[in-house]
Amino acid sequence: METAAVITGDIINSQKVPGTLWLPVLKAELNHIGKSPKDWQIYRGDSFQFICDAKDALLNSFFLKAALKNIAPLDARLAIGIGTVEHRAAKITESNGPAFVHSGHCFDQLKKQRLSILTPWPEFNQTMHVMLALANTLIDKWTEKSSETIYIKLKNPALNQQEIANLLNKKGQGNISEALKRGGIDELTSLLVYYQNQIDQYVRTGS
Numbered sequence: 001m002e003t004a005a006v007i008t009g010d011i012i013n014s015q016k017v018p019g020t021l022w023l024p025v026l027k028a029e030l031n032h033i034g035k036s037p038k039d040w041q042i043y044r045g046d047s048f049q050f051i052c053d054a055k056d057a058l059l060n061s062f063f064l065k066a067a068l069k070n071i072a073p074l075d076a077r078l079a080i081g082i083g084t085v086e087h088r089a090a091k092i093t094e095s096n097g098p099a100f101v102h103s104g105h106c107f108d109q110l111k112k113q114r115l116s117i118l119t120p121w122p123e124f125n126q127t128m129h130v131m132l133a134l135a136n137t138l139i140d141k142w143t144e145k146s147s148e149t150i151y152i153k154l155k156n157p158a159l160n161q162q163e164i165a166n167l168l169n170k171k172g173q174g175n176i177s178e179a180l181k182r183g184g185i186d187e188l189t190s191l192l193v194y195y196q197n198q199i200d201q202y203v204r205t206g207s
Contacts, residue, residue, distance in 0.1 A: 005057030079107035138184035
């Protein structure tokens with residue numbers, strides 16, 4: 001059985017913004033991850049679920065949050081569940097296995113923290129809960145400007161600040177540097193590297 005990540009989420013403040021503005025953004029991000037309805041589905045209007053490689057789960061979550069927070073006052077609650085997948089149905093909402101159970105339990109436990117994770121590995125859970133609590137304090141403060149800038153940097157890590165400024169039609173590197181710094185790009189990048197390395201180890205060894 002494959003080990004995968006299942007992310008369950010919903011849109012915060014979806015009723016304050018016309019669906020015609022945010023739904024295409026959400027669908028575009030999900031289409032980068034896989035195909036509907038096998039890999040992702042949107043249901044109950046503003047809730048969604050998708051499956052991806054476990055290593056990509058945190059980065060995909062950052063992409064989604066950055067894309068949605070670029071449309072104020074939107075945000076997303078995201079619960080990452082890591083585990084095996086016992087059955088892949090034609091629709092993700094009909095698939096099952098520990099990854100889905102973990103994602104559901106994690107989502108039910110979300111309160112003020114808008115991004116969390118649950119895996120089969122207690123020690124990893126404990127470490128990631130602390131790290132994500134700190135990451136949430138950074139992400140919650142993202143403005144539309146910083147969200148847009150961080151999104152571009154995460155999608156194109158090789159771009160320098162001037163190239164990002166040109167891409168966004170912004171003047172000067174200073175504004176880009178400030179937006180990235182305020183958004184915590186260095187800290188989030190370090191977290192991504194740590195997460196991916198740990199997932200590699202846990203999936204490979206099973207412990």
